[in-house]
Amino acid sequence: MRPDVPLGAPHERSDAARNRERLLNAARDLVAEFGAEALTMDALACKAKVGKGTVFRRFGSRAGLMMTLLSDSESEFQAGFMFGPPPLGPGAAPKDRLVAFGEGRIYFVLENGELLKAAGAATRNRFDVPATKLSHRHMEVLLREAGIADPWVMAMSLTYALDPERIVDDVRVRGISPTRLADSWRELITRLLGSV
Amino acid sequence: MRPDVPLGAPHERSDAARNRERLLNAARDLVAEFGAEALTMDALACKAKVGKGTVFRRFGSRAGLMMTLLSDSESEFQAGFMFGPPPLGPGAAPKDRLVAFGEGRIYFVLENGELLKAAGAATRNRFDVPATKLSHRHMEVLLREAGIADPWVMAMSLTYALDPERIVDDVRVRGISPTRLADSWRELITRLLGSV
DNA sequence: ATAGAAAACGGACCATAGTCCGTTTAGTAT
């Protein structure tokens, strides 16, 4: 339990643990029933039988809550590109890994789109989402290997090209198929990193 | 006056005109003095000596107000890439026009960043900002000329790569110089559209 | 078991975008 408490952190008080549990359960229920967009912090506090202050002390903000809710699937995706089999994981050429990364990201976003949009909204500095930082770093490394002159900035461009809001809206609002997005991503990376 | 009223629209009433004038002046003053981010609709209504309902009937939303405030500079930039001299305007190769477009956009965003961020926030579907649609279309045409397989989707990727929030945060929060952004954009377009 | 300190609690409170609707006002037809 308490996966991300810094070592030697003071014991979490039992009431705090109980409320965290209540809050997570309530939040998952609400998201399952009404969708992430419709979740309000008041409703959550109420459903979890907890004061509103407690909700905010626990998660900091609505975005923080959404990130917490995401963390399981996110970790899984991260494990995929960091330790999984090629071409997503290590062992393939940077170009192929980037193609796979983008594709994976597109489908990941389409599965967790509401949560991701909700996590990214409201929070100024979408980039400060830890998962985003990790993705950025991953792309940066691959781009450097592939000989891009300024991999940090290029990774940022690609990060925004894979913005959850963009992907979700392309598919759900503008009617672009995920396949078409993935194909275009492949074209982008292929042309960017040396021909064919 | 009244630049964008559909032909044959019923006369704008004199009180409406007067209030629009008041609101625009007040808004410009507030932005000049405190910045776009700090502008609240209440403060605007108050300063313009107008009811809050009037503000919203006029502009629809905070984002709508920001777009109105932007429209002059935006039109100028648009004129640049649609009718201006090459390489930004017609007459140069698509690749060069795209490079120039991105550079122009970067500097445009840095000048009008607050307004753009404010216009893009709050409004779900940042893409529905008319100016964004036009930019997207412009890039789409150039990408098609340059032989990109799916210019519509690729233009969307590039649109997000030039996201105002991204550019402003890169420069002001993450300390990337505009030059470095522009160079990376050039690298991106150059590699994307056939070598050197 | 008890006292004291640190942490957690909860809900009233604030700020702000956006809505609603009864009232006022500007044009128009007579």
Place this chain on the structure above:
DNA sequence: ATACTAAACGGACTATGGTCCGTTTTCTAT
């Protein structure tokens, strides 16, 4: 000039994210 109508007005009201701070609870040292 008058009456009429449609448009515009304004501000009280709602929804919601987020803050504050006096009160309660848990843990620990004795």
